Amino acid sequence: MTIARDPVLSLRTDNARPVGPARIEPPVTWRRTKALTRAAAVTAVCLLAAVAFGRVDLVLIAAPFAIGTVLLLQQRPTRVPHARLAPLESTADDLTCAEGATAAARVVVANPDAAAVTTLVTAAADPWIELHTGKGDFAERIGPASGRDLVVAGTARRWGEHHLGPVHVRSIACGGLLETTVQRLPGATVWVLPVPDWFESAESLPFADGVTGVHRSRRGGDSGELAEVRRYQPGDRLRRIDWRTSMRTQELYVNATLSERDTDVTLILDLQVEAGVSGGVDGAASIADLTVRAAGAVASHYALQGDRTSCVEFGARGRRMRPGAGRRHAAATLRWLASVEVPPDPIPPSPELLRRQLAGQRSLNVVFTPLLTDRSIALVASLARAGRPVLCVDTLPPHVSPPRRTHWTPYAERLWRLSRDNTVMELRDLGVAVEPWRGSASLDTVLAELNRRRYR
Numbered sequence: 001m002t003i004a005r006d007p008v009l010s011l012r013t014d015n016a017r018p019v020g021p022a023r024i025e026p027p028v029t030w031r032r033t034k035a036l037t038r039a040a041a042v043t044a045v046c047l048l049a050a051v052a053f054g055r056v057d058l059v060l061i062a063a064p065f066a067i068g069t070v071l072l073l074q075q076r077p078t079r080v081p082h083a084r085l086a087p088l089e090s091t092a093d094d095l096t097c098a099e100g101a102t103a104a105a106r107v108v109v110a111n112p113d114a115a116a117v118t119t120l121v122t123a124a125a126d127p128w129i130e131l132h133t134g135k136g137d138f139a140e141r142i143g144p145a146s147g148r149d150l151v152v153a154g155t156a157r158r159w160g161e162h163h164l165g166p167v168h169v170r171s172i173a174c175g176g177l178l179e180t181t182v183q184r185l186p187g188a189t190v191w192v193l194p195v196p197d198w199f200e201s202a203e204s205l206p207f208a209d210g211v212t213g214v215h216r217s218r219r220g221g222d223s224g225e226l227a228e229v230r231r232y233q234p235g236d237r238l239r240r241i242d243w244r245t246s247m248r249t250q251e252l253y254v255n256a257t258l259s260e261r262d263t264d265v266t267l268i269l270d271l272q273v274e275a276g277v278s279g280g281v282d283g284a285a286s287i288a289d290l291t292v293r294a295a296g297a298v299a300s301h302y303a304l305q306g307d308r309t310s311c312v313e314f315g316a317r318g319r320r321m322r323p324g325a326g327r328r329h330a331a332a333t334l335r336w337l338a339s340v341e342v343p344p345d346p347i348p349p350s351p352e353l354l355r356r357q358l359a360g361q362r363s364l365n366v367v368f369t370p371l372l373t374d375r376s377i378a379l380v381a382s383l384a385r386a387g388r389p390v391l392c393v394d395t396l397p398p399h400v401s402p403p404r405r406t407h408w409t410p411y412a413e414r415l416w417r418l419s420r421d422n423t424v425m426e427l428r429d430l431g432v433a434v435e436p437w438r439g440s441a442s443l444d445t446v447l448a449e450l451n452r453r454r455y456r
Contacts, residue, residue, distance in 0.1 A: 047059065072177055079112045079113045081142065083183050087106065097190065099194055105167075120138075126162040128157050157281055232252035236254045237254075241254050265298075265310070268367045271315030286397065298393075300334070308324060313340070319336075352382065365388055367380055390431075393435060
């Protein structure tokens with residue numbers, strides 16, 4: 001399986017962004033515009049020509065320019081407006097939205113002077129944010145000693161860490177005769193959360209050994225799942241008595257049930273290579289897109305029903321998300337997934353080291369991998385040999401294929417896909433459930449198979 005290192009696969013990291021040194025912004029001051037320069041020049045030229053040639057009509061031509069300029073400059077501002085960038089909601093600490101939603105920030109402009117001004121805002125953003133309002137250019141009038149909140153918004157087309165900005169703010173006063181120097185706001189970081197594919201599974205998970213939950217366990221307890229009918233023992237509840245069996249046998253029998261408990265679900269994200277080009281929320285999906293959205297769907301489903309869910313990166317960074325359950329943990333997991341990156345030249349991770357760092361032996365391990373490297377295959381195989389329940393989710397998009405270089409490319413691709421199919425069959429022979437991601441209820445069949453193996 002050395003095909004993962006083959007150069008025919010188009011590798012790309014969409015979240016990479018160069019970081020430049022911080023720049024010091026000059027102070028904002030008022031300055032004259034070209035309109036004021038032209039008005040003064042026309043007035044001066046007409047007056048000089050009238051004196052030189054004795055032309056009274058030139059004085060009449062210069063009068064409107066001179067009078068209009070003087071009247072407009074009577075309301076000349078002395079203090080410059082102040083602008084700052086803030087989240088759209090006053091209670092928010094950062095900018096967060098979902099894929100396909102609107103990423104917005106407030107440009108708070110305060111005018112401390114007694115003269116009204118007109119503020120021009122020009123905004124920029126990352127390519128994955130499509131700005132509204134004329135691609136980020138718009139103007140607003142701000143009255144004397146007042147302020148306005150101007151909204152810079154755009155549609156976030158892909159999950160990840162993006163940048164909304166820089167934002168250039170410029171104010172105009174006195175009918176366009178005066179303007180301020182450009183105030184550059186550095187912008188803000190927008191965390192675009194992935195929109196997980198809809199996933200809902202009706203199957204229980206194996207090895208439910210927690211306190212309370214929705215999965216059937218091997219331990220007895222109060223639930224609706226019948227385990228056996230046995231003789232009455234001291235301490236059994238009277239409502240558990242099976243009256244039909246008791247009347248037939250002339251002895252007291254009770255219905256014994258299995259308890260319903262929660263379990264641990266560990267999501268392992270294979271982030272060694274990236275193939276395919278992301279088209280955003282409405283376009284084609286790359287390996288990273290499919291991995292993040294599928295992991296978000298599975299994590300949200302099990303966290304919301306009370307199972308302890310954790311995430312682990314199998315890549316250069318090796319990040320970990322602590323176990324947790326509930327709605328808050330599901331939201332935190334999506335925020336964690338938005339920080340996923342595939343480095344262009346990753347350090348090869350160690351399958352053995354990751355296997356030793358995983359949770360208990362009875363945790364369900366869901367591995368999201370395109371099965372393109374030997375290390376990911378070795379990780380899945382080692383988990384299966386260690387007796388851990390493993391569910392392998394194939395995240396290679398069906399449309400991803402190497403670019404055509406020679407007439408031998410289609411044949412090489414066919415041989416590679418046949419070799420990959422053989423690898424999947426070998427993993428299934430080891431007891432690993434391998435299933436491509438197809439959205440809702442796509443994993444019910446393999447989860448049912450894991451439950452059947454548990455009771456054999």
